[in-house]
Amino acid sequence: MKTTLDELQALVAVVDTGSITAASEALGLTVSATSRTLGRLEQKLQTTLLRRTTRRLELTEEGAAFLQHARAILASVDEAEEQMAARRMRPAGRLRVDAATPFMLHVLVPLLEGFRARYPEVALELNSNEGIVDLIEKRTDVAFRIGVLKDSTLHARPVGTSRVRVLASPAYLKRHGTPATPGQLAQHALLGFTQPETLNDWPLRDADGSGVRIRPTVASSSGETLRHMALAGLGIVCLSDFMTREDRRSGQLVQVFARQTLDVRQSIHAVYYRNTALAARITCFVEHVIDMLGKKPFDA
Numbered sequence: 001m002k003t004t005l006d007e008l009q010a011l012v013a014v015v016d017t018g019s020i021t022a023a024s025e026a027l028g029l030t031v032s033a034t035s036r037t038l039g040r041l042e043q044k045l046q047t048t049l050l051r052r053t054t055r056r057l058e059l060t061e062e063g064a065a066f067l068q069h070a071r072a073i074l075a076s077v078d079e080a081e082e083q084m085a086a087r088r089m090r091p092a093g094r095l096r097v098d099a100a101t102p103f104m105l106h107v108l109v110p111l112l113e114g115f116r117a118r119y120p121e122v123a124l125e126l127n128s129n130e131g132i133v134d135l136i137e138k139r140t141d142v143a144f145r146i147g148v149l150k151d152s153t154l155h156a157r158p159v160g161t162s163r164v165r166v167l168a169s170p171a172y173l174k175r176h177g178t179p180a181t182p183g184q185l186a187q188h189a190l191l192g193f194t195q196p197e198t199l200n201d202w203p204l205r206d207a208d209g210s211g212v213r214i215r216p217t218v219a220s221s222s223g224e225t226l227r228h229m230a231l232a233g234l235g236i237v238c239l240s241d242f243m244t245r246e247d248r249r250s251g252q253l254v255q256v257f258a259r260q261t262l263d264v265r266q267s268i269h270a271v272y273y274r275n276t277a278l279a280a281r282i283t284c285f286v287e288h289v290i291d292m293l294g295k296k297p298f299d300a
Helices: 005-017 020-027 031-045 061-089 101-118 170-176 182-187 223-231 241-250 280-295
Strands: 050-052 057-059 093-099 122-128 142-146 154-168 190-193 201-205 211-213 218-220 236-240 265-273
Touching: 005 020, 005 031, 005 050, 005 057, 005 061, 020 031, 057 061, 093 101, 093 280, 101 122, 101 142, 101 223, 101 241, 101 280, 122 280, 142 154, 142 280, 154 170, 154 201, 154 241, 154 280, 182 201, 190 223, 218 223, 223 236, 223 241, 236 241, 265 280
Parallel strands: 093 122, 093 142, 190 218, 190 236
Antiparallel strands: 050 057, 142 265, 154 236, 154 265, 201 211
């Protein structure tokens, strides 16, 4: 498009005010600047829009036809700007959220009813990936990531932290006994992660003071799978508080090595690309999650 909004505004202002001088005052421009803008518009369109006399300005037939389009275009721009302003006050549109399955199920899903009640015009699209995804490739607006962040192209908003604990079902401990020291773990069925291996570093110390990295008897890429195996009494597991809060509260899982467990916490961030304009729907969703988690901490 060769024509600019400034040129359209100048034409409409001149017609509405009746003179270049009055239009210039309304637009905050000099008379010469307004006159040049009109001349530039006529040159681009290769037609005369206004007949200038010593007493008044008069639209040509071409000018009258073009004026209708100019008014429609400016009205559309005003409407678009108003809609954007309204969205800042009342978020709307599709919001694509990504999180690992356990975080999605145990943290985000319980918060959706309250979010939908507050922001009914935001259409949520929820996706679960156990690994780190490319936000642009997956067309994701915001993702929740647990642990150390490595991607410097992301803007990260801290959401909270979640402590990790060694857990087992009462049924498993009744059948196999409760280990008294980390060294006795070798005698038990251990449930761990296939990747990354750092998730198999348990918050314990060996007799010599070194850290404990277990070799899983059964391994899975999904923390939710490991949780269900632990609930079924298949072994001892180390999981984050955000996904075991209700299990611990109900007694379906109990902590092992309660006194010996180090206070190790996983950081949780909401992430999105730095070069992405932060839409109101992203802000309101992240704020809602942070606000609700502050009222109900993971280790409660």
